[in-house]
Amino acid sequence: LYLKNTVVLIPSGPLDQGLAYCPLFLLGFLVNAAAVRGLFAQRASWTDTHIYILNLAAADSALILFLPFRIYNAFFCLPPNFFCTFLVNIHFINMYASIFTSAAISVHRYLTVQFPLQARSWRRKKEAALAVCLTIWVFVVTICIIFIEENYPQKLWRCYERCKDERLKLQFVVTLVLAGFLAPLLIIVFCSSWLIFILLKQNTKSEERKSTISMVTANMIVFIVCYTPIHVSFSEQTIVPQSIFLxxxxWIASTNCCFDSISYYFLLKKFYL
Incomplete structure (x- = not known):
């Protein structure tokens, strides 16, 4: 894309994708490694919140660790085979595990503030967090298995890229958009907005409250910015072939892996969770 003799790189062609994903991999690897290291440094005092954030870090780290295959494919072109099907599914399994875990963290954060006494008196919080995280992975993997034919080799032109005449099934897109994006989005917007409202009603003007409001707002905005474009693109693919926008x-959705580690780990250290 050229604007007044200035070149702006976007991940459109294969080489551009490789160049765009390289810094994302490096940054994502560093911030996720730092977050995981920080979490395990606190393992003696883990709470249910640590379990949720570890699950988020696991999903983001797995997505980041498989990015080298995408970078390699951009430069050297992996043949479309069942290994490519595996790579595509791994990418989206981890992306949606991250989405659902973000929603679970929002619910947990809302309940902790809205019902502080009940939250503190409940003794099986860690077990509940583990059950929620396990349910997320089972659900995401199950959806992947149900629709695995959507990424079979015969439907791929290149690894990570569908044939031009292969549209996504409407049922698959509806599942991704409604269950995989809109439902978590509504949960995050409701919980975050109500949490901000609760905090704004408090008479105290502490730096901790301001920091919390800023972080919750930033988490919500980042989620919307990162995941809205890709689901618009999925919807578009039921009508027209995939485009540069996809x-x-x-790539925009993948950047969320970096923001998650920075924002939620910062939140864990700065705020009551």
Missing amino acids: HLSE
Whole structure:
């Protein structure tokens, strides 16, 4: 894309995708490694919140660790085979595990503030957090298995790229958009907005309250910015062949892995969770 003799790189063609994902992999690897290291440094005092954030870090780290295959494919072109099907599914399994875990953290954060006494008196919080995280992975993997034919080799032109005449099934897109994006989005917007409202009603003007409101707002905005484009693109693919917008939106969605580690780990250290 050229604007007044200035070149702006977007992940459109294969080489552009490789160049765009390289810094994302490096940054994502560093911030996720730092977050995981910080979490395990606190393992003696883990709470249910640590379990949720570890699950989020696991999903984001797994997505980041498989990005080198996408970078390699951009430069050297992996043949479309069942290994490619595996790579595509791993990418989206981890992306949606991250989405659902973010929603679970929002619910947990809302309940902790809205019902502080009940939250503190409940003794099986860790077990509940583990059950929620396990349910997330089972649900995401099950959806992947149900629709695995959508990414079979015969439907791929290149690894990570569908044939031009292969549209996504409407049922698959509806599942991704409604269950995989809109439902978590509504949960996050409701919980975050209500939490901000509760905090604004408090008479105290502490730096901790301001920091919490800023962080919750930032988490919500980042979620919307990162995941809206890719689901718009999925919807578009039921009508027209995939376009440059899909490649750009996939890259934008992947950047969430960096924001998650920075924002939620910061939240864990700065705020009561």
